[in-house]
Amino acid sequence: xxxxxxxxxxxxxxxxxxxxxxxxxxxxxxxxxxxxxxxxxxxxxxxxxxxxxxxxxxxxxxxxxxxxxxxxxxxxxxxxxxxxxxxxxxxxxxxxxxxxxxxxxxxxxxxxxxxxxxxxxxxxxxxxxxxxxxxxxxxxxxxxxxxxxxxxxxxxxxxxxxxxxxxxxxxxxxxxxxxxxxxxxxxxxxxxxxxxxxxxxxxxxxxxxxxxxxxxxxxxxxxxxxxxxxxxxxxxxxxxxxxxxxxxxxxxxxxxxxxxxxxxxxxxxxxxxxxxxxxxxxxxxxxxxxxxxxxxxxxxxxxxxxxxxxxxxxxxxxxxxxxxxxxxxxxxxxxxxxxxxxxxxxxxxxxxxxxxxxxxxxxxxxxxxxxxxxxxxxxxxxxxxxxxxxxxxxxxxxxxxxxxxxxxxxxxxxxxxxxxxxxxxxxxxxxxxxxxxxxxxxxxxxxxxxxxxxxxxxxxxxxxxxxxxxxxxxxxxxxxxxxxxxxxxxxxxxxxxxxxxxxxxxxxxxxxxxxxxxxxxxxxxxxxxxxxxxxxxxxxxxxxxxxxxxxxxxxxxxxxxxxxxx
RNA sequence: GCGGAAGUGGCUCAACUGGAUAGAGCAUCGGAGUUCUAAUCCGCAGGUUGUGGGUUCGAGUCCCACCUUCCGCACCA
Numbered sequence: 001x002x003x004x005x006x007x008x009x010x011x012x013x014x015x016x017x018x019x020x021x022x023x024x025x026x027x028x029x030x031x032x033x034x035x036x037x038x039x040x041x042x043x044x045x046x047x048x049x050x051x052x053x054x055x056x057x058x059x060x061x062x063x064x065x066x067x068x069x070x071x072x073x074x075x076x077x078x079x080x081x082x083x084x085x086x087x088x089x090x091x092x093x094x095x096x097x098x099x100x101x102x103x104x105x106x107x108x109x110x111x112x113x114x115x116x117x118x119x120x121x122x123x124x125x126x127x128x129x130x131x132x133x134x135x136x137x138x139x140x141x142x143x144x145x146x147x148x149x150x151x152x153x154x155x156x157x158x159x160x161x162x163x164x165x166x167x168x169x170x171x172x173x174x175x176x177x178x179x180x181x182x183x184x185x186x187x188x189x190x191x192x193x194x195x196x197x198x199x200x201x202x203x204x205x206x207x208x209x210x211x212x213x214x215x216x217x218x219x220x221x222x223x224x225x226x227x228x229x230x231x232x233x234x235x236x237x238x239x240x241x242x243x244x245x246x247x248x249x250x251x252x253x254x255x256x257x258x259x260x261x262x263x264x265x266x267x268x269x270x271x272x273x274x275x276x277x278x279x280x281x282x283x284x285x286x287x288x289x290x291x292x293x294x295x296x297x298x299x300x301x302x303x304x305x306x307x308x309x310x311x312x313x314x315x316x317x318x319x320x321x322x323x324x325x326x327x328x329x330x331x332x333x334x335x336x337x338x339x340x341x342x343x344x345x346x347x348x349x350x351x352x353x354x355x356x357x358x359x360x361x362x363x364x365x366x367x368x369x370x371x372x373x374x375x376x377x378x379x380x381x382x383x384x385x386x387x388x389x390x391x392x393x394x395x396x397x398x399x400x401x402x403x404x405x406x407x408x409x410x411x412x413x414x415x416x417x418x419x420x421x422x423x424x425x426x427x428x429x430x431x432x433x434x435x436x437x438x439x440x441x442x443x444x445x446x447x448x449x450x451x452x453x454x455x456x457x458x459x460x461x462x463x464x465x466x467x468x469x470x471x472x473x474x475x476x477x478x479x480x481x482x483x484x485x486x487x488x489x490x491x492x493x494x495x496x497x498x499x500x501x502x503x504x505x506x507x508x509x510x511x512x513x514x515x516x517x518x519x520x521x522x523x524x525x526x527x528x529x530x531x532x533x534x535x536x537x538x539x540x541x542x543x544x545x546x547x548x549x550x551x552x553x554x555x556x557x558x559x560x561x562x563x564x565x566x
Numbered sequence: 567g568c569g570g571a572a573g574u575g576g577c578u579c580a581a582c583u584g585g586a587u588a589g590a591g592c593a594u595c596g597g598a599g600u601u602c603u604a605a606u607c608c609g610c611a612g613g614u615u616g617u618g619g620g621u622u623c624g625a626g627u628c629c630c631a632c633c634u635u636c637c638g639c640a641c642c643a
Binding site for chain 2: 044054296304310313364430438500515527
């Protein structure tokens with residue numbers, strides 16, 4: 001029984017059940033300002049129904065409401081404000097946090113599978129800031145889903161197939177050097193890729209050479225296969241170091257090449273359902289004709305040269321994933337610019353009669369640009385993710401050297417703080433906001449940042465270490481003091497933040513929640529001496545422990561480390 | 567042209583999905599150090615929420631029109 005229910009029951013009785021408690025519950029809100037109360041009920045809609053001034057209704061009802069379970073209930077203008085009994089509530093919340101390992105989490109998704117497509121870099125290209133977004137958002141959503149009881153399957157749909165690899169092979173055959181490549185694999189492969197694209201502008205025959213090599217690759221030519229495998233191997237090795245730094249793991253690394261032998265089945269399926277049309281030598285699904293109201297462009301299934309397209313591979317993978325994982329939801333964490341692509345894909349699956357098409361969700365995110373322009377490997381204006389992580393690490397190490405020179409494991413903690421800053425920075429805003437790349441913004445450690453939250457956790461842990469006693473959660477934990485109410489109130493909202501973050505597929509809700517909680521705690525910390533041997537010491541320590549627990553738990557949901565010292 | 571996302575203090579973003587005086591962080595300015603870590607805290611200043619209409623008790627939020635920016639619209643992925 002939560003407060004909204006309790007309050008709506010009370011209101012329902014005060015109104016002699018003329019309005020259902022469900023309706024009343026919907027109207028209840030939380031005032032922005034705690035001084036106005038913990039919950040509030042606006043009477044405007046009732047004013048209309050009963051043809052009375054809202055102020056009057058509020059005043060009349062406030063008199064009729066019994067205050068059981070509340071410190072006070074008062075009418076202020078057209079609002080009825082409810083104040084929770086703070087000591088009882090504090091005690092309950094803090095004991096929950098200290099004794100329940102999964103405080104704030106729920107089991108709504110028990111027994112359900114969520115497939116999440118994330119990261120998906122192209123092999124032989126460096127991971128860039130764009131891949132960071134997909135990786136970090138996907139990872140956070142996965143953990144948030146788990147916190148809501150779901151079972152998740154994370155898939156890294158590697159871009160490891162396509163004409164570009166024919167071009168790479170062609171370029172390698174002309175200019176490649178094993179020693180140089182082995183010394184710095186992805187960098188050198190990119191150079192080869194950029195070079196052949198540039199030279200192809202004046203020598204178009206190079207493109208044909210690339211296509212020929214890709215055809216050989218598709219036909220299983222030993223030399224082509226060997227080179228492709230090598231490119232893939234060195235790329236994956238390099239990717240892995242980044243995934244390790246970000247703390248991200250995958251349940252499947254089946255990339256596009258994995259679906260190579262499953263394409264014919266998709267084409268056949270579409271043909272059987274009468275969805276395929278020939279147009280200008282290509283095989284397409286004529287969506288404008290099939291769904292005239294939907295405003296889709298056509299979907300190309302096979303190019304005029306017989307090669308399959310992106311959407312064909314995505315259709316194959318979607319079908320495979322449904323067959324294998326029986327997902328309740330399949331989330332694709334892919335840039336917002338691909339919205340239409342996923343809408344098309346779903347439309348085709350629906351036309352093919354797959355009822356689960358509606359369980360596919362595209363989780364888009366805003367484009368990262370550089371100086372307002374789209375980044376492109378071919379044009380050479382990308383920011384490798386490693387560089388950003390390294391810059392953040394270096395800055396964190398400098399801060400530690402300055403502020404805490406005796407810190408043990410300084411290197412490891414510099415890494416946790418540095419990557420923490422990068423990850424948090426990416427997650428703290430609404431995911432579909434576009435971002436113009438700015439290194440200074442990313443490696444900020446002050447104000448609304450990851451390190452701010454980490455530091456708050458460190459402060460709490462430091463107090464607990466210095467305390468002569470450990471927290472006794474069996475002892476009565478009373479109202480700590482009025483200044484602490486803001487913290488307790490925030491702590492109690494952790495569960496709803498987790499729910500909302502999942503419903504909206506929005507990690508920023510957790511990030512913002514953590515910033516608010518950290519701010520409340522830091523403010524309290526500045527005004528209240530915690531380690532004082534009085535009768536409330538245990539209560540205060542319990543509060544500090546609760547804050548530390550929730551901060552650590554929330555940071556973990558975002559994939560950010562919560563060190564004890566920094 | 568059609569479709570999508572966005573427009574809120576100098577900058578980056580909030581606003582519990584229609585509620586009370588639009589809140590934070592950066593930057594600026596002024597304070598707080600023998601103290602539980604100052605990666606912190608407190609304060610001043612800064613706003614006609616792109617423009618114009620509409621809906622209603624009430625609009626940053628919903629509807630219509632327009633303006634600006636970014637993205638997408640078949641042989642790249």
